[in-house]
Amino acid sequence: MTIPSQVKLVEVGPRDGLxxxxxxxxxxxxxxxxxxxxxxxxxxxxxxxxxxxxxxxQMSDTREVYLQAAQRPGVSYPVLVPNLKGxxxxxxxxxxxxxxxxxxxxxxxxxxxxxxxxxxxxRQKIVCDQAIKSGLRVRGYISVVLGCPYEGExxxxxxxxxxxxxxxxxxxxxxxxDTVGVGTPQKTKELFDYVARSVPVDKLGGHxxxxxxQATANIYAALQLGVSIFDSSVAGLGGCPYSPGATGNVxxxxxxxxxxxxxxxxxxxxxxxxxxxxxICEHLKRPTFSRxxxxxxxxxxxxx
Ligand code: HMG
Ligand code: MG
Numbered sequence: 001m002t003i004p005s006q007v008k009l010v011e012v013g014p015r016d017g018l019x020x021x022x023x024x025x026x027x028x029x030x031x032x033x034x035x036x037x038x039x040x041x042x043x044x045x046x047x048x049x050x051x052x053x054x055x056x057x058q059m060s061d062t063r064e065v066y067l068q069a070a071q072r073p074g075v076s077y078p079v080l081v082p083n084l085k086g087x088x089x090x091x092x093x094x095x096x097x098x099x100x101x102x103x104x105x106x107x108x109x110x111x112x113x114x115x116x117x118x119x120x121x122x123r124q125k126i127v128c129d130q131a132i133k134s135g136l137r138v139r140g141y142i143s144v145v146l147g148c149p150y151e152g153e154x155x156x157x158x159x160x161x162x163x164x165x166x167x168x169x170x171x172x173x174x175x176x177x178d179t180v181g182v183g184t185p186q187k188t189k190e191l192f193d194y195v196a197r198s199v200p201v202d203k204l205g206g207h208x209x210x211x212x213x214q215a216t217a218n219i220y221a222a223l224q225l226g227v228s229i230f231d232s233s234v235a236g237l238g239g240c241p242y243s244p245g246a247t248g249n250v251x252x253x254x255x256x257x258x259x260x261x262x263x264x265x266x267x268x269x270x271x272x273x274x275x276x277x278x279x280i281c282e283h284l285k286r287p288t289f290s291r292x293x294x295x296x297x298x299x300x301x302x303x304x
């Protein structure tokens with residue numbers, strides 16, 4: 001398998017990033033961030049989630065965010081939905097794409113969605129059927145694929161089985177999430193190799209967190225298997241409210257720096273991405289978590 005010449009970056013900062021912030025980020029700031037990310041050339045930008053506001057209050061303005069973000073042609077703005085109630089809200093807002101989520105560990109599934117893996121897949125099936133009937137595209141996520149904060153090691157057979165079920169219910173793409181960021185390149189390779197026996201490799205995405213500094217190495221390992229879809233978060237925003245200790249998603253800047261270095265086409269412009277990162281970091285009043293972002297900004301400052 002040769003390394004793909006093109007990669008699709010799925011920007012999850014406005015959802016996976018901001019869902020984890022202690023403070024409520026104003027709707028207008030989220031909208032501006034999303035628009036700046038689109039300016040940078042990102043073509044998939046997760047706008048938020050229609051989940052219970054009691055569980056994740058940070059996403060309670062997703063409807064307004066979605067409606068106010070400039071709907072640029074060629075850009076999709078998926079939202080997460082855990083159940084039919086979420087799907088109905090998404091349909092009412094006019095979204096074109098939703099993402100469902102399941103987990104590879106029973107404990108994480110209960111902590112994140114208050115039901116076990118089977119129950120969450122049964123729910124997702126209902127959501128998928130209805131969403132597809134309504135003309136929506138559905139993406140599928142699986143959390144804790146390389147380790148769980150509650151159960152530790154995860155058996156790839158479980159990940160593969162959940163991925164196959166999501167694929168069979170009509171998810172056009174399955175994102176495998178190392179929610180805790182414990183994965184290493186070898187484990188990543190073994191997992192993707194295994195899951196690719198049940199779901200075509202071009203339908204698999206990688207969603208890495210950088211807790212142990214392994215995220216770009218893991219992406220490189222997955223690239224070598226032909227994986228060409230990666231989730232990332234501007235300025236490395238994020239974590240997961242139900243994954244204690246996990247740091248942010250791998251930053252879009254770090255991933256882009258690596259992909260640019262290999263010569264892989266993404267359509268994303270680093271300068272404009274840095275503008276989006278600077279914008280949200282200024283709002284959150286803290287420096288970026290991105291190593292490449294920090295280095296590039298300080299280089300700009302030295303040369304200006
Ligand atoms: P539950 O408490 O079992 O739900 O939660 P319920 O059906 O019993 O309803 C309880 C209340 O929530 C009711 O309100 C419902 O109306 C309301 P009340 O009558 O008490 O006033 N409710 C809703 N409100 C708005 N939108 C909805 C909705 N559903 C119910 N869709 C539930 C079950 C799934 C709803 C809950 O557990 C939940 O919302 N979980 C979401 C948690 C979440 O968002 N986690 C983060 C996203 S996943 C993630 O970050 C990982 C990922 O990024 C991958 C990675 O990083 O590796 C994908
Ligand atoms: Mg994540």
